[in-house]
Amino acid sequence: MAQSLSRLKESPSQTAGPYVHIGLTPNFGGIGGVYASDLGATMLNDKTKGERIGLRIRVLDGTGTPLRDSLIEIWQADAKGFYNSPAELRGDADPDFQGWGRQPTDMETGLCSFETIKPGRVPFGDGRLMAPHISLWIVARGINIGLHTRLYFSDEQKANAADPILARIEHKVRVPTLIAERQGDIYIFDVHLQGEKETVFFDS
Amino acid sequence: MPADAGSNRRPETGAFFQRDRNWHPPALTPDYKTSVLRSPQKALLAFDNTASEITGPVFGHAILGELDADLIHNFAKPGESAIGERIIVYGRVLDERGVGVSGALLEFWQANAGGRYRHKKDGYLAPLDPNFGGCGRTITDDEGGYAFRTVKPGPYPWPNGPNDWRPSHIHFSVFGHGFAQRLITQMYFEGDPLIWRCPIVRGIRDRAAVETLIAALDMQATIPFDARAYKFDIVLRGRRASMFENRPEGN
Numbered sequence: 001m002a003q004s005l006s007r008l009k010e011s012p013s014q015t016a017g018p019y020v021h022i023g024l025t026p027n028f029g030g031i032g033g034v035y036a037s038d039l040g041a042t043m044l045n046d047k048t049k050g051e052r053i054g055l056r057i058r059v060l061d062g063t064g065t066p067l068r069d070s071l072i073e074i075w076q077a078d079a080k081g082f083y084n085s086p087a088e089l090r091g092d093a094d095p096d097f098q099g100w101g102r103q104p105t106d107m108e109t110g111l112c113s114f115e116t117i118k119p120g121r122v123p124f125g126d127g128r129l130m131a132p133h134i135s136l137w138i139v140a141r142g143i144n145i146g147l148h149t150r151l152y153f154s155d156e157q158k159a160n161a162a163d164p165i166l167a168r169i170e171h172k173v174r175v176p177t178l179i180a181e182r183q184g185d186i187y188i189f190d191v192h193l194q195g196e197k198e199t200v201f202f203d204s
Numbered sequence: 205m206p207a208d209a210g211s212n213r214r215p216e217t218g219a220f221f222q223r224d225r226n227w228h229p230p231a232l233t234p235d236y237k238t239s240v241l242r243s244p245q246k247a248l249l250a251f252d253n254t255a256s257e258i259t260g261p262v263f264g265h266a267i268l269g270e271l272d273a274d275l276i277h278n279f280a281k282p283g284e285s286a287i288g289e290r291i292i293v294y295g296r297v298l299d300e301r302g303v304g305v306s307g308a309l310l311e312f313w314q315a316n317a318g319g320r321y322r323h324k325k326d327g328y329l330a331p332l333d334p335n336f337g338g339c340g341r342t343i344t345d346d347e348g349g350y351a352f353r354t355v356k357p358g359p360y361p362w363p364n365g366p367n368d369w370r371p372s373h374i375h376f377s378v379f380g381h382g383f384a385q386r387l388i389t390q391m392y393f394e395g396d397p398l399i400w401r402c403p404i405v406r407g408i409r410d411r412a413a414v415e416t417l418i419a420a421l422d423m424q425a426t427i428p429f430d431a432r433a434y435k436f437d438i439v440l441r442g443r444r445a446s447m448f449e450n451r452p453e454g455n
Contacts, residue, residue, distance in 0.1 A: 007442065008299075008300045008439045008442075009224065009300065010223065010224065011417065011439045012227055012228050012229065012413045012414070012416065013229065013388060014375075014388065014390040014408075015236075015239075015390075016377075017375060018323075018325055019313065019323045019326065019375075020313075022322060022337075023311050023313025023338075023375055024311060024313075026337070029323060029324075031279070031337045031338070031339060034271075034337050035272070035341075062241035069325070075256070075259075075261065075383045083259035084262075085260055085261065086215035086381070087216065087255075087258050087259045087260070088259050089217060098261055100261035122254070122255050130256070133256070135257070135383055137386055141238050142238030142239045142240075142241070142242035142243075143231070143239070143243075144231055144239060145225075145228050145229065146386060147244065165251060165254070169249060174246075193243070194245055198244060200249050201246075201248050202249050202251070203222075203248035204249075204250065204253055204384060
């Protein structure tokens with residue numbers, strides 16, 4: 001026998017369940033007075049630098065029905081491509097932009113809306129620039145472990161074509177599942193959990 | 205952003221250990237019926253962390269209110285308190301290397317002592333407690349430690365099989381230091397016979413993995429004549445040392 005590596009195992013995930021709003025967006029869920037506001041509900045202030053954009057996201061199940069009880073978190077770089085995080089050593093991020101947001105899907109329509117800025121480009125490990133993107137994390141009843149994916153932008157065709165993560169997708173027909181469609185200042189993004197248009201989810 | 209204010213430790217920038225997806229429940233667990241139409245079926249795209257996964261948001265103590273870690277009182281009318289078995293839940297957030305994760309935001313939510321959630325979608329006939337909201341949060345200390353006060357949630361029936369009951373549980377949402385460490389899980393209570401019958405729990409294939417989600421009764425940490433205590437440690441993904449990595453720091 002060799003020495004033990006003395007590693008622990010990650011705690012196994014369990015579904016966020018149907019009542020995720022109680023814990024993560026209590027004001028939205030009808031529990032007022034405990035927290036002043038829901039964490040991550042507002043991403044911008046007047047001083048935030050960058051192009052204002054809106055995201056309109058839906059999560060669709062295997063029948064094409066929008067989930068009305070899911071919750072999405074996003075994480076992104078600032079307008080110059082810096083993350084507001086201690087692990088960001090390349091430079092200082094915009095102090096008026098945390099880069100993290102959280103929104104529940106509407107309980108009637110299933111629409112999930114973020115008001116944010118378009119992120120700058122962030123380098124891949126080898127120094128090449130990745131295309132502008134926003135990381136998504138999706139939880140809901142029936143989802144046993146949070147789903148990780150990215151939202152890229154339809155008006156960044158050249159950058160998308162050179163993006164090292166998109167380039168890893170073997171079946172090119174699936175690349176568009178990660179690209180949000182620009183309509184004015186709004187980007188439309190449907191996440192398909194199953195089916196022909198199943199979104200590419202990540203293990204990273 | 206200033207790294208770990210008050211600490212002289214350099215922020216860590218290594219990639220996270222790969223996730224053991226056989227230890228987690230798979231996406232499709234047919235006995236938990238809602239997973240059938242909500243589980244991705246195609247293979248996940250695997251890649252080593254980039255800066256987008258290694259970095260993550262930081263939450264300061266400024267967001268916390270005085271009663272955020274006291275579910276017995278944070279929704280109660282002045283002078284009143286929630287009904288139920290009073291308990292302390294405490295433990296540490298560690299990573300797979302055994303290192304305490306400091307500054308980690310923990311959010312928790314649960315049913316009341318009768319098994320009823322304060323949510324418009326919950327129609328269980330057990331009554332709401334006017335003094336119980338069911339949410340709380342805290343941030344771990346320098347060693348990854350945390351504690352909060354609540355009442356023990358009740359088990360409840362749910363529409364899955366004709367007579368399925370959830371064991372008593374508290375939902376936990378955990379942020380580590382990187383986006384890729386994000387985790388939501390549930391804490392169960394030692395000795396609850398419903399744990400091993402639950403289709404959601406049984407989605408986890410390895411019994412030893414389930415056992416890591418069962419909090420232990422700790423009579424040494426009780427407050428005599430007030431509350432019993434349960435210890436619940438949470439483990440997040442560990443991360444590699446970046447000193448030997450052949451690429452620029454931070455990527």
